[in-house]
Amino acid sequence: MRGICKEEDYSFLGISEQTTRGTTEGGGALEDDWRDRREERVRRRLEREQQERERLQEIEESKKEKQQQWQSHVAELTSSQEKSLQDRLTRLRRFRDFQRKVLVEESGMEGEAACLTVDQLLTRM
Template sequence: MAHVKIFAEIPMSKCMREMCKEEDYIFLNSQRKKNKKPGDITLQDSQWQQRLEERHRRRLEREQQEKEKQREVEEAQRKKEDEWKRHVAKLASDRESLQEKLIRLREFREFQKRVLEQDLGLDPDTSNERLTQLLMRL
């Protein structure tokens, strides 16, 4: 009940006092700390200090966990991007190899056509159905 006397000394209305109980207790704690000697620590103060340290430690752990999660998310995103780049590069490489095969196949067909024209003794400038049929069979 000693706090009631201390509260009474604080100039404040009753309505305001009800609203500010927590601030009053903080104020009273600060008044007590001013009156105490530096080496005089009570059990309440040590418990309060321990809770404060525990809260601080938990906050640091949460921040560390959030950083770790963020790092894992960024790493997963980089991994997906790398996989996508490799996939696109593979598709481009496959397309390029198909284009090269197509060019080689067309060159070979032209070569076959010239050889058949020479073997059959046909004029290279005229189109011949017989030559076309032979090429289709090959």
Template sequence: MANGKRFAQIPMSKCMRDICKEEDYAFLNSLGKQDKSPEDNTFQESEWQDKKEERVHRRQEREQLEREQQLEIEEQRKKKHEKWKSHVAELAVQREAIHAKLHRLREFRDFQKKVLLQDLGQDPGSTDETINHLLMRL
């Protein structure tokens, strides 16, 4: 009856209190009946064994899903890594193309300077400020 005193403060209808009392007595009565037949014990053992097998099966399924997810993550990492490597290679090709273009432009600039010096009749080895100014305007 200690339960009755402890739970008396919980607001509950009289009907609910009666139902709870009935359930309590039914539970206490079932605890008192420990003398079960061997058939009940074997049934409970087989039921327990089935539940254990079910838990093992669920755990194995969970582990399999985790392994599949890990493999999927690894594949995504590999794809990203390959994509990054191809991007870096593409940037290296672009850099080489830019350097080649820069080299061609410098050669053309030197050619323009040489032709301009020849047209003006000056020595190709001399660098005059007016020539640099004319080249900048071109």
């Protein structure tokens, strides 16, 4: 019944069935184009999301790498400073021993009294 009504409508409007079939087929092509465009938009959106995730992952890796480099740099500086302080302490102790030895020899005193006097002199310095 519906088909008959369509034919009558087309004949009333002066449009042939062949034209309407072409339009219907063309409508299918439009629908296919619309689906293709929609799928393309979805695909591009997914690609953008994937690229964004990769970019964020690279940023995180870069931050971790920089943090690790900074920590190793700080550890290296601390180690070198500790070594420098230990070397300085050793040199100071040697110099104090040398001073003590020289002062004991110059004072000409021997024993416990000489050590106390030398320690007092070194403390004053």
